[in-house]
Amino acid sequence: MAAPKVAVVGAGLVGLSTALCISEAFPSCPLSVLAEQFSPNTTGDVAAGMLIPHTYPGTPIHVQKQWFKETFAYLFAISNSAEASEAGIHLVSGWQVFKTPPKDEVPFWSDVVLGFRPMSAAELQKFPQHRWGHAFTTLKCDCPPYLLWLEKRLRANGVQLRTSKVADLWELHSEYDVVVNCTGVGAQQLVGDRELLPTRGQVLQAVRWHIDLQPWASPTPSLTFEALRFLKYISTSQISCERMNLSSLGGDAETTKKPWSVCLDERFGLIHRIRSKQCRLYSLGLGNDDNQFEVSMAKSGCEVHRFDPSIKSAHIQEGRRLWYHRLSVDWRDPNPAIAAHRLHSNTKKLGTILNEFGHQKIDVLKADVESAEWKILENLILEDVIEQIGQLVFEVHIHWPGFEVSGNDSTVVRYWYSLLRELELKDFRLFHTYKDLSKPQMFLKKAAFNASSCYTLSWVNTRWQ
Numbered sequence: 001m002a003a004p005k006v007a008v009v010g011a012g013l014v015g016l017s018t019a020l021c022i023s024e025a026f027p028s029c030p031l032s033v034l035a036e037q038f039s040p041n042t043t044g045d046v047a048a049g050m051l052i053p054h055t056y057p058g059t060p061i062h063v064q065k066q067w068f069k070e071t072f073a074y075l076f077a078i079s080n081s082a083e084a085s086e087a088g089i090h091l092v093s094g095w096q097v098f099k100t101p102p103k104d105e106v107p108f109w110s111d112v113v114l115g116f117r118p119m120s121a122a123e124l125q126k127f128p129q130h131r132w133g134h135a136f137t138t139l140k141c142d143c144p145p146y147l148l149w150l151e152k153r154l155r156a157n158g159v160q161l162r163t164s165k166v167a168d169l170w171e172l173h174s175e176y177d178v179v180v181n182c183t184g185v186g187a188q189q190l191v192g193d194r195e196l197l198p199t200r201g202q203v204l205q206a207v208r209w210h211i212d213l214q215p216w217a218s219p220t221p222s223l224t225f226e227a228l229r230f231l232k233y234i235s236t237s238q239i240s241c242e243r244m245n246l247s248s249l250g251g252d253a254e255t256t257k258k259p260w261s262v263c264l265d266e267r268f269g270l271i272h273r274i275r276s277k278q279c280r281l282y283s284l285g286l287g288n289d290d291n292q293f294e295v296s297m298a299k300s301g302c303e304v305h306r307f308d309p310s311i312k313s314a315h316i317q318e319g320r321r322l323w324y325h326r327l328s329v330d331w332r333d334p335n336p337a338i339a340a341h342r343l344h345s346n347t348k349k350l351g352t353i354l355n356e357f358g359h360q361k362i363d364v365l366k367a368d369v370e371s372a373e374w375k376i377l378e379n380l381i382l383e384d385v386i387e388q389i390g391q392l393v394f395e396v397h398i399h400w401p402g403f404e405v406s407g408n409d410s411t412v413v414r415y416w417y418s419l420l421r422e423l424e425l426k427d428f429r430l431f432h433t434y435k436d437l438s439k440p441q442m443f444l445k446k447a448a449f450n451a452s453s454c455y456t457l458s459w460v461n462t463r464w465q
């Protein structure tokens with residue numbers, strides 16, 4: 001018997017996801033997706049794509065919860081994969097606010113999303129006329145890229161995508177053995193289903209999901225032009241700083257091997273915060289690194305927190321102002337619902353650590369995180385944690401794209417450059433740059449452009465008080 005021919009009607013989120021499941025489960029069945037509209041013209045293209053379930057009458061809550069759990073776990077895995085940005089799936093934190101307290105103050109999905117909690121009184125004050133709300137982190141699916149990504153995977157599985165207006169599902173009867181109805185809101189016209197209504201909410205975007213990419217460096221994308229623009233950028237100070245030497249603080253500060261430069265000029269806040277013993281340094285890195293910079297900063301009066309996942313106990317205090325924490329800073333928080341993540345619960349976003357420690361400000365953030373710096377920097381920018389930081393001293397690595405940075409070489413370099421331009425928009429200025437000639441001279445796996453694989457860059461937040 002020949003494999004049955006299958007048609008999926010509808011090319012929205014449900015249609016394309018269904019088609020993908022069928023094509024994976026039954027690869028030998030010829031499969032077509034028929035729709036009048038494909039992305040970017042579907043209903044889904046204009047949906048906010050925030051994963052927050054509505055409660056539907058007529059289906060038991062435990063079934064709705066199971067559906068939501070499976071959907072969340074499925075998309076969460078994509079958000080953690082290298083394909084996250086192409087697929088348009090991201091974690092997003094936000095509030096759901098109500099004018100009157102809802103019937104279920106703790107909704108059925110509260111333990112599926114991450115970090116669900118009632119909003120504090122202070123948070124609620126941001127929303128006049130609203131008396132109730134909760135805060136949580138969920139997933140957001142940017143529908144246009146997600147639909148295109150599904151279409152791409154369908155084509156790769158040999159599925160036909162056909163634009164055609166189906167007036168009546170029965171007209172497909174002669175051509176297909178199985179017809180799957182994923183007409184969604186279009187069913188109002190197609191089958192006259194007047195009971196089918198779209199649900200909608202209002203989403204106010206308070207968090208950004210993407211940094212703004214800068215235009216290409218040249219009319220047609222070229223690695224040479226991207227690389228020259230980027231390398232020039234990281235080799236050029238934007239503001240001068242006279243005093244960068246910790247020894248000038250007196251005391252017995254040792255000179256460090258690497259140029260972890262901070263700016264101690266009077267016009268920036270750091271030196272005043274050091275004098276008034278209010279200064280705080282966060283240092284991210286791995287144990288093998290020398291810690292002279294941290295020791296010197298602690299000696300000059302800063303409270304120093306070093307985050308190092310390789311130490312033996314959870315917190316160690318060494319000296320009056322120097323702490324070690326067995327935590328590593330990442331660009332996402334672990335999901336307690338996913339077993340593999342519980343193992344990594346020592347991995348957190350910097351914003352989460354600041355909240356947990358009750359710290360409002362970091363005077364200096366030093367990071368030597370072996371290529372995780374790009375995504376960490378992106379996270380600090382997207383969540384505006386960057387505004388809580390006075391100076392940044394980062395070692396940046398350019399011998400490969402870095403963790404979860406994807407795309408061809410020109411795309412990668414343009415992304416790095418765009419990230420640094422975002423810092424400039426936030427009024428950070430580069431005051432010291434150092435090309436490490438002791439490291440291999442590699443740029444994206446090649447010896448090229450006279451670049452080093454590693455640069456140490458220092459910025460001052462000129463808005464910092």
Ligand SMILES: *[C@@H]1O[C@H](CO)[C@@H](O)[C@H](O)[C@H]1NC(C)=O
Nearest residue numbers: 036037038039040041042163
């Ligand atoms: C979407 O609609 C526009 C305007 O009608 C049309 O030009 C475009 O080809 C459509 N795109 C797809 C993929 O159907």
Ligand SMILES: *[C@@H]1O[C@H](CO)[C@@H](O)[C@H](O)[C@H]1NC(C)=O
Nearest residue numbers: 169181183184187191193196
């Ligand atoms: C197809 O799905 C729509 C939307 O759920 C529904 O209104 C309609 O009755 C279905 N049509 C058939 C023939 O099953």
Ligand SMILES: *[C@@H]1O[C@H](CO)[C@@H](O)[C@H](O)[C@H]1NC(C)=O
Nearest residue numbers: 221222223407408409410411
């Ligand atoms: C790299 O990818 C971008 C974006 O997808 C594309 O525009 C560009 O042509 C590609 N190739 C090169 C050599 O830049």
Ligand SMILES: *[C@@H]1O[C@H](CO)[C@@H](O)[C@H](O)[C@H]1NC(C)=O
Nearest residue numbers: 244245246247248255256259
């Ligand atoms: C910093 O200052 C000390 C003493 O003032 C001096 O010995 C040292 O060479 C200086 N280091 C740098 C990198 O300028």
Ligand SMILES: *[C@@H]1O[C@H](CO)[C@@H](O)[C@H](O)[C@H]1NC(C)=O
Nearest residue numbers: 235435436437449450451452
């Ligand atoms: C390559 O870089 C080194 C160190 O930054 C510099 O001294 C040298 O002039 C550069 N060579 C060329 C050809 O640009």
